Amino acid sequence: MDIGQIFVDLVKDSGFAGLFTGMGWQNAVMIVIALVLLFLGIVKKFEPLLLVGIAFGMLLTNLPLGGVFHAEMWNNPDGVSYSEVLQKGGLIDILYIGVKTGVYPCLIFVGVGAMTDFGPMLANPKSLILGAAAQLGVFCAFVLAIVTGLFTPSEAASIGIIGGADGPTAIWLTKSLAPGLLGPIAIAAYSYMALIPLIQPPLMKLLVPKKERMIKMEQAREVSKTEKIIFPIMVTVFTVLILPSVAGLLGCLMFGNLLKETGVTDRLSDTAQNALMNIVTLFLGISVGATAIGATFLDVKTILIIVLGLFAFAFSTVGGLLFGRLMCLVTRGKLNPLIGAAGVSAVPMAARVAHVQGLKDNPDSYLLMHAMGPNVAGVIGSAVAAGILMSVFG
Amino acid sequence: MLSATVESMTIGESLLLSLVSMGTIMAVLLLIMGLIYLMSYLYREFAKRKKAKSGMPESATVAEPAAAQPAAPGSCGELTLVKCSERDAAMIMAIVANNMQEDLNRLRFRSIKLVDDSDNK
Numbered sequence: 001m002d003i004g005q006i007f008v009d010l011v012k013d014s015g016f017a018g019l020f021t022g023m024g025w026q027n028a029v030m031i032v033i034a035l036v037l038l039f040l041g042i043v044k045k046f047e048p049l050l051l052v053g054i055a056f057g058m059l060l061t062n063l064p065l066g067g068v069f070h071a072e073m074w075n076n077p078d079g080v081s082y083s084e085v086l087q088k089g090g091l092i093d094i095l096y097i098g099v100k101t102g103v104y105p106c107l108i109f110v111g112v113g114a115m116t117d118f119g120p121m122l123a124n125p126k127s128l129i130l131g132a133a134a135q136l137g138v139f140c141a142f143v144l145a146i147v148t149g150l151f152t153p154s155e156a157a158s159i160g161i162i163g164g165a166d167g168p169t170a171i172w173l174t175k176s177l178a179p180g181l182l183g184p185i186a187i188a189a190y191s192y193m194a195l196i197p198l199i200q201p202p203l204m205k206l207l208v209p210k211k212e213r214m215i216k217m218e219q220a221r222e223v224s225k226t227e228k229i230i231f232p233i234m235v236t237v238f239t240v241l242i243l244p245s246v247a248g249l250l251g252c253l254m255f256g257n258l259l260k261e262t263g264v265t266d267r268l269s270d271t272a273q274n275a276l277m278n279i280v281t282l283f284l285g286i287s288v289g290a291t292a293i294g295a296t297f298l299d300v301k302t303i304l305i306i307v308l309g310l311f312a313f314a315f316s317t318v319g320g321l322l323f324g325r326l327m328c329l330v331t332r333g334k335l336n337p338l339i340g341a342a343g344v345s346a347v348p349m350a351a352r353v354a355h356v357q358g359l360k361d362n363p364d365s366y367l368l369m370h371a372m373g374p375n376v377a378g379v380i381g382s383a384v385a386a387g388i389l390m391s392v393f394g
Numbered sequence: 395m396l397s398a399t400v401e402s403m404t405i406g407e408s409l410l411l412s413l414v415s416m417g418t419i420m421a422v423l424l425l426i427m428g429l430i431y432l433m434s435y436l437y438r439e440f441a442k443r444k445k446a447k448s449g450m451p452e453s454a455t456v457a458e459p460a461a462a463q464p465a466a467p468g469s470c471g472e473l474t475l476v477k478c479s480e481r482d483a484a485m486i487m488a489i490v491a492n493n494m495q496e497d498l499n500r501l502r503f504r505s506i507k508l509v510d511d512s513d514n515k
Contacts, residue, residue, distance in 0.1 A: 125430040132416075132423040139412035146408040153403040227437055234429055242422055377423065384422050388415045 018064025026294025030062035033297075034289075037187070046194035050167060053285020054187060054292075057092065061290040068092045069290040074100065074179065095287040099175050099182070104284040105168035106252040111277030112168070112379070113232070113256025114269045116347065120372040122227055123220035127339070127370075129323065131377025134343025135385045136319025137163030141312035142389075150301060154178055157389040159305055162189045163312025164382030165196070165346040171288060172249055173386045177393050183292030184302040188309035193346045199310070200317050200341050200353050207321045208337045212328055214362040215336040217370045225261070232258040239384070245394065246387030253379065316344045320374065342371040345378035477508035 011017055019028050037055035041048040061069045068090040074080055080100065085093050098104040121127050142160030145151045151159065154177040161173045162185060170189040174182050192199065204213070232254035240247045259269040324340025338358050342350040351371035358367040403411075475483050483506050491498040 122430055122434070125427040128423040128427045128430075129420070132420045135416065135419050139416055143405065143408045143412055146403055147405055152401070153408070156403075156408070223434075224437060224441075227434060230433055230437075231430070234433065235426055238425065238429060239422060242425070243418075380426070381419055381423060384419050385415065388418055392411065392415075 013065075015064040015066070023295060024064060026298050027062040027064055029298060030292065030294040031059060033292075034059035034062065040191075040194075047167075047190045049281055050190050050285045051187075051194070053282060054190065054289035057286035057289025058183070058292045059289075060286070061092065061292070062294055066090075069096065069287075069293075071291070071293050071296070074291075092287050092290040095283045096290065098280075098283055099171065099287050100179070102172050102175060102248060104280050104287075105172035105175075106248045107276060107280045108168040108284065109249055109252040109383075110256035110259075111272045111280070112347070113253040113258075114260045114272035115277075116253075116257055116260075116376050116379070117372070118231055118257060118376055119223045119228060120220060120369050121374075121376050122223045122231060124370065124373045126327065126335075127343075127373030128377040128380070129327065130320055130340045130343040130374035131345075131379075131381040132343075133323030133340065134316045134320035134345075134374065134378050135164060135381045137312040137314065137316030137344070138382070138385050138389075139163075140315035141308045144311060145304075145308055148304060150304060152178075154393045155181055157393050158185055159308050160312060161185075161382070161386055161389065162192065162305075162309040163316040163344075164378075164385055165189070165193055165313060165316065165344040165350065166379060166382040167193065168284075169249060169345075169382050169386045171284070173390060176390065179291075180296055181301070181305065182288060183297055184305045185309075186288045187292065188306050192309055192313045193349065196313075196344075196346055196349050197353050197356075199313055200350070201357055203314060203317050204321060204338055204341055204354075204357050207318065208325060210361060212325065212333075212337050213358065214365065215328065215333055216362060216365045217336050217339075217367065218334065220369065220373075225263070228261040229258070232261070235380070239380075243384060243387045243391065245391040246383050249383045249386065250380065253383065313344065317341050320344060320378075336365065336367055336370070339367055339371040339374050343374040343378045343381065345375070345382045347375050347379060348372065350378070351375040473503050474505040475507075476505065478506050482506075 018024050034055045037051055037058065040046045041051035041055060060066060069092040070089060073085055073089060073093060074096065082097070085097065098107075138160045140160075141163050142156050145156035145159045146153065158170070158174040158178040158181055161170045164170065167186065167189050171182065171186055174185045178185070236251055236254045239250055256269075256272050259265045259272055320340035320343035321337055322340070323343075324335065324337030327340070328335045328337045336358060338354045339351075342354045344350050351368060351374075354371040355366065355368040358365045473483065478486075483503075486506055487498060487501070487503055490503075491501055494501070
């Protein structure tokens, strides 16, 4: 028995050897990126609930020879063989089925719906227009991605949806249109959502004059329980009839909201808001992170996605603010344009940013509830935008 | 047309698609907005009729002057009276205007309510 040879074989078979042979350097770089993302999630608290999971999934999948995720099974041009995934797949392959089939984003939307109060939007239905205007960034980024010539239209659509500022929606669309870009797009979407307090205020100051930022809005009317119960049913019926492709996302959002509002399904609402949401977030984060493999992630496309994602967020904010100014003009100064920026979805972060900026300009102005209107309208708007892109490119 | 453009797309086509998509999003959300207005209108009408049918005592409300009787300059809105007669309300408003040294037409009263001991029990 050659003890030395056994030792050499052990070293050769170890993951360490994998890091220093062939394209192993890519895995090493990815591990560093995963550690940076873990730092941002844990220390800087950038969307930690998802970013920590994504970063850890990225770390796991890039440790050579681990075999927890097999990208080749999912990128098969002949289609995915689920029996092969179940027989030969690793842990994350099994979890990834929920992403690939679009189950996780929809289940997350059940939880989001159960946590969302549509009251401010029902009290001021005009805020829906701001939610629509703030989807401008989706299409600006889409056109810019086409202009680069590096992306197919389906990939460009997936990049554009980053501007919807809605992680589950971005994942839902990308897993169908550009599964190869799922990692960078999910990371860009969640990172920029966390950076909203840094991205939006300079644009607010640039585009809205102080006089308009100081506008104090009147208190909105109270919304009855009956209206809140009818709303999710009504929106589901009409919107899905117009755009059947949004049935999954919007239907789940409204179902979750109905559970909250009925008053007779408190246990289900509680489960959707907490247990279900946490479990799905855990699976979603780790499995999306696992798709960020060195060989595909370390590409000029990733850098472009990060840049275009920032454009998408910025243009969405601009769209909301400019339409807010228009509505301010039409309502003769009754609407503070800052709430337009909240139309970018990202509930409730964007509404809070609008509120804080308004408070800085006028300490008597409380915009939070007013901004929640466009904010939840943005969730509907981004789901509709994703539905349109899915029906065009899906 | 769409399936033909999915594999590749010119900048012009992408702009056109963006325009159509933004228009569709706006139309869908405007439709939802319209539905919300309709729903809240129907709900209010239904609640009003239900209240009227059940014959619940409503608080006395001084209606806005009829079209034939033009409103006094500066008059606006409605005044809700709770356990208070129109005569008492007129006196109260006159006293307040006098004490404030303001023209009555420049003041706006939303509601006048008699608070008696039974309300606090």
